Amino acid sequence: MMNFTKNNVGWVVLVVVFLVLPHVFTQSFALSLMTQMGIAIIFALSYNMLLGQVGLLSFGHAVYYGLGAFFTAHLINWIAAGVIWFPITLVPIFGGLCGMFFGFIFGIVTTRRPGTPFAMISLGIAEMVAASALMFTAFFGGEAGIDTNRTAGGAMLGISYGPQIQVYYLVVAWCIVSIVGMYAITRTPLGRMANAVRDNPERAKFVGYNPTRVRWMTMTLAGFFAGLAGSLYIINYEIVTFETLGILESGRVVLMAFIGGIGHFWGPIIGAVLVTFLQSALSNYTEAWLLYFGLLFLVIIMFSPGGIAGLIAKHDPVMKAGLLKRLLPSYMIVSATGAVMLLGFISIIEMIYHVESAISGNDPMALFGVMINPSTLNPWLVILLMFAVGTALFVKATRRVGQVWDELGPDLQSKGVI
Amino acid sequence: MGRIRTGSPEQGGNLNSSAIKLSSVKKNFGQTEIIKGVSLDIVKGERHAIIGPNGAGKSTLFNLISGRFPLTEGTIELGGEDITNLDPELINRKGLARSFQITNIFPKMSVYENVRCAVLWSLGYKYSFWKRVSGLVDASERTAEIVELIGLKDRHERLAGVLTYAEQRALEIGVTIAGGANVILLDEPTAGMSLSERNDAVELVRKVTEGKTLVMVEHDMSVVFGLADRITVLVYGQVIATGKPSEIEENRAVQEAYLGTEQQ
Numbered sequence: 100m101m102n103f104t105k106n107n108v109g110w111v112v113l114v115v116v117f118l119v120l121p122h123v124f125t126q127s128f129a130l131s132l133m134t135q136m137g138i139a140i141i142f143a144l145s146y147n148m149l150l151g152q153v154g155l156l157s158f159g160h161a162v163y164y165g166l167g168a169f170f171t172a173h174l175i176n177w178i179a180a181g182v183i184w185f186p187i188t189l190v191p192i193f194g195g196l197c198g199m200f201f202g203f204i205f206g207i208v209t210t211r212r213p214g215t216p217f218a219m220i221s222l223g224i225a226e227m228v229a230a231s232a233l234m235f236t237a238f239f240g241g242e243a244g245i246d247t248n249r250t251a252g253g254a255m256l257g258i259s260y261g262p263q264i265q266v267y268y269l270v271v272a273w274c275i276v277s278i279v280g281m282y283a284i285t286r287t288p289l290g291r292m293a294n295a296v297r298d299n300p301e302r303a304k305f306v307g308y309n310p311t312r313v314r315w316m317t318m319t320l321a322g323f324f325a326g327l328a329g330s331l332y333i334i335n336y337e338i339v340t341f342e343t344l345g346i347l348e349s350g351r352v353v354l355m356a357f358i359g360g361i362g363h364f365w366g367p368i369i370g371a372v373l374v375t376f377l378q379s380a381l382s383n384y385t386e387a388w389l390l391y392f393g394l395l396f397l398v399i400i401m402f403s404p405g406g407i408a409g410l411i412a413k414h415d416p417v418m419k420a421g422l423l424k425r426l427l428p429s430y431m432i433v434s435a436t437g438a439v440m441l442l443g444f445i446s447i448i449e450m451i452y453h454v455e456s457a458i459s460g461n462d463p464m465a466l467f468g469v470m471i472n473p474s475t476l477n478p479w480l481v482i483l484l485m486f487a488v489g490t491a492l493f494v495k496a497t498r499r500v501g502q503v504w505d506e507l508g509p510d511l512q513s514k515g516v517i
Numbered sequence: 518m519g520r521i522r523t524g525s526p527e528q529g530g531n532l533n534s535s536a537i538k539l540s541s542v543k544k545n546f547g548q549t550e551i552i553k554g555v556s557l558d559i560v561k562g563e564r565h566a567i568i569g570p571n572g573a574g575k576s577t578l579f580n581l582i583s584g585r586f587p588l589t590e591g592t593i594e595l596g597g598e599d600i601t602n603l604d605p606e607l608i609n610r611k612g613l614a615r616s617f618q619i620t621n622i623f624p625k626m627s628v629y630e631n632v633r634c635a636v637l638w639s640l641g642y643k644y645s646f647w648k649r650v651s652g653l654v655d656a657s658e659r660t661a662e663i664v665e666l667i668g669l670k671d672r673h674e675r676l677a678g679v680l681t682y683a684e685q686r687a688l689e690i691g692v693t694i695a696g697g698a699n700v701i702l703l704d705e706p707t708a709g710m711s712l713s714e715r716n717d718a719v720e721l722v723r724k725v726t727e728g729k730t731l732v733m734v735e736h737d738m739s740v741v742f743g744l745a746d747r748i749t750v751l752v753y754g755q756v757i758a759t760g761k762p763s764e765i766e767e768n769r770a771v772q773e774a775y776l777g778t779e780q781q
Binding site: 283312320 | 615624695
């Protein structure tokens with residue numbers, strides 16, 4: 100009962116946050132970023148239906164996302180041409196059904212063999228569909244892609260989807276529906292059996308379930324939500340190219356899920372928000388953003404396999420026991436030393452990148468607001484020292500964190516929270 | 518030898534009385550014959566133990582009956598219906614459930630969830646993705662009943678993977694019987710247990726198989742002779758005797774092949 104109430108509060112908070120956000124961040128840049136986040140959340144959650152719920156590591160999930168986008172683009176163009184009538188607000192259902200159809204079709208082939216074969220076949224299908232997208236230009240528009248006009252349907256109840264804010268609220272509405280829907284599915288017989296199949300497909304057979312069927316149905320449903328996200332994508336951008344269903348896009352959703360954490364339902368939500376933010380924001384500040392991004396992924400996989408959600412959930416028992424304050428001092432030291440180390444590391448990368456560049460290599464550069472001249476030795480000494488000292492202290496500080504956790508163990512046990 | 522009956526049960530030739538019927542079942546792994554033509558009739562409602570030395574093919578026999586491995590030759594019937602080479606889930610749905618020698622549960626799910634997964638199909642929920650599982654009253658009741666029966670009520674929120682060995686074995690039995698199957702195959706339900714744990718396990722097996730057909734593989738002779746109505750002795754893939762415990766005990770072939778060393 101506790102959980103139920105807690106969950107309900109969570110949903111209300113979620114809705115309020117969605118509604119309030121555009122009033123807090125009013126810039127048009129922020130609005131389009133938040134729209135992208137909403138789409139990414141649906142996409143990442145749909146991906147985690149496969150990876151987190153039923154244990155299928157897919158490298159081709161953008162296929163359903165991209166196909167949903169392409170089919171929706173054509174639907175909107177038909178609406179524009181007056182061939183059929185369909186409200187834009189409900190277009191994502193069509194995109195979802197397209198994604199679902201392809202999830203169903205490709206699922207026949209892919210879900211028989213979980214593990215590495217599934218991952219490889221998903222990669223193969225992704226390549227195949229991406230190649231087809233460039234071959235069949237009438238449908239996919241070749242390299243130029245397909246463009247469309249979301250206002251084509253005309254205004255309905257004053258909603259024309261001309262202004263970005265209307266698109267934002269459309270995305271938010273579908274995002275909430277999708278989150279609730281996907282969460283609800285985890286609480287159904289199929290959802291529970293998906294977890295069972297993920298943990299032990301063999302045993303699932305001996306309680307009457309066909310693991311292949313469970314995977315296949317889950318994949319079909321995941322295809323629906325990916326396709327739905329894809330059609331929001333086309334409504335938002337009004338153009339879709341073959342890249343949307345390509346390997347890079349498939350890789351992006353893998354990153355979102357892993358960084359956020361695949362072991363918790365809400366993990367991919369964190370991942371989607373963070374990755375979308377980093378992609379848009381970081382790329383404005385530095386050309387080396389992809390490198391930092393890769394580093395973030397690496398660090399999370401190595402030190403927190405459960406992702407950010409796993410890290411947060413790890414502190415749940417400590418919170419319940421009211422012992423969080425004992426961790427805080429060591430955490431603050433880790434953060435401070437980590438910041439020094441990171442600053443040193445970023446400076447090294449940025450300076451090398453600057454010197455390497457033929458155009459500006461010998462000019463002074465601004466680093467965190469400080470003008471330095473990388474053609475002299477001093478800045479190099481400073482940042483190398485900073486990196487070395489920061490790393491040494493950071494390593495020491497992380498050991499201390501480990502100690503504090505060890506000390507917490509008996510107290511957590513005596514309080515009965517673990 | 519005259520007192521030992523191989524094959525036909527003494528309850529008579531009524532076809533309906535047979536729970537499982539194996540006819541000339543053979544299984545090869547590559548060139549190696551593991552099961553060399555086993556014919557066996559398990560009577561409805563009996564507790565039947567399969568004993569034999571290591572490597573006799575007891576677990577393989579279970580794997581054949583439950584559909585885990587395909588047969589090389591022969592047929593298997595369940596309640597008069599041919600189930601030869603059906604998929605395990607189809608055999609399960611016809612009312613046969615099995616446990617495993619090496620604990621085979623859902624380690625990352627709670628005890629309660631483990632049992633609930635095992636009741637869902639039998640209550641007809643199939644692959645439903647529109648019904649809230651917590652709202653399924655019959656499933657919840659049945660699950661709570663089983664969890665209590667296997668003595669894990671206090672531990673029902675625990676992850677199955679962190680239970681003690683004996684608790685995992687109890688859960689293994691719980692997952693097996695949860696679907697309400699009429700024919701239950703238990704593969705060494707007491708293996709690796711201490712004496713007191715073993716007594717509890719025997720009581721549990723007795724309780725949960727009340728009114729059902731039980732076939733079990735078991736190494737512990739006190740368990741076998743205490744629980745079984747009939748015993749089949751399997752040696753190197755062949756049935757050398759089937760009969761009541763007293764008959765098996767007196768059987769010379771059995772003594773030579775297997776029991777002699779353990780009963781002295």
